[in-house]
Amino acid sequence: MKVAAELIALQERLGYRFADPRLLRRALTHASMSGPGRDDNQRLEFLGDRVLGLVMAEALLAGDPGATEGQLAPRYNALVRKETCADVARQVDLGAALKLGRSEQMSGGRRKMALLGDATEAVIAAVYLDGGFAEAKALILRLWGARIANVDEDSKDAKTALQEWAQARGLPPPAYRETGRSGPDHAPVFTIEAQLSNGESAASSAKSKRQAEQAAARALLDRLD
Structure with a gap:
């Protein structure tokens, strides 16, 4: 072959x-x-x-x-x-x-x-x-x-790390909101945006809301770093 x-x-x-x-x-x-x-x-x-x-x-x-x-x-x-x-x-x-x-x-x-x-x-x-x-x-x-x-x-998950980053700077916990959904009903892809009260935000997509939230938090942490 x-x-x-x-x-x-x-x-x-x-x-x-x-x-x-x-x-x-x-x-x-x-x-x-x-x-x-x-x-x-x-x-x-x-x-x-x-x-x-x-x-x-x-x-x-x-x-x-x-x-x-x-x-x-x-x-x-x-x-x-x-x-x-x-x-x-x-x-x-x-x-x-x-x-x-x-x-x-x-x-x-x-x-x-x-x-x-x-x-x-x-x-x-x-x-x-x-x-x-x-x-x-x-x-x-x-x-x-x-x-x-x-x-x-x-070993710390991204959402926990982002929340601790915010708290250390006197900010409230980050907010997560669904901004999009695509794909068939049996295999949806969710887009989630993570946002801090100072206006910083990042979005990411994944096959579950939990994964998308983690990915958005990681993307925002990378931007902040």
Whole structure:
């Protein structure tokens, strides 16, 4: 089977060579490019999220045998959240290989946090199906790298961090409001704006309101920093 040069290059960046490259193609295919004979990556994303969660839970337990559940939970959330998955995608330039419909390409889909995070989870699932759990685990540990050891430095979720930033400056807690909703009823995409009383604001989109709020808070924190 002929494999496109961009997929060969991506496999080198991932450090994993697929026995069945069709799995990688599917993992990189956004719903905007799906159609007859071309499946998108949504089902793989669902599976990859669970594989990632198990690997991270194992790694955190092994890395700190004395940690309580209360200590482990925020570390876990920091490692598996969509923003971290998107950072990993940027690390290996996953966006360059995404298969997107014209509308997503025109709107900067290759840089969108939600699309990059989803694709990262889908690639994890593709490796799991192609090579088994051991290969998927090795991929995750390799790509996440020092993030696991240093997770205490960034284990606070973005909404909490933004609220503490505001309180430290005598401002009331940030407000979150839904500014848009798109996509089909069974798979909506929410756009949420985070705003501070001083007028600073940022918006982001995700598949759930909770994720969109976190992403908007993170975007606003990045702007403030």
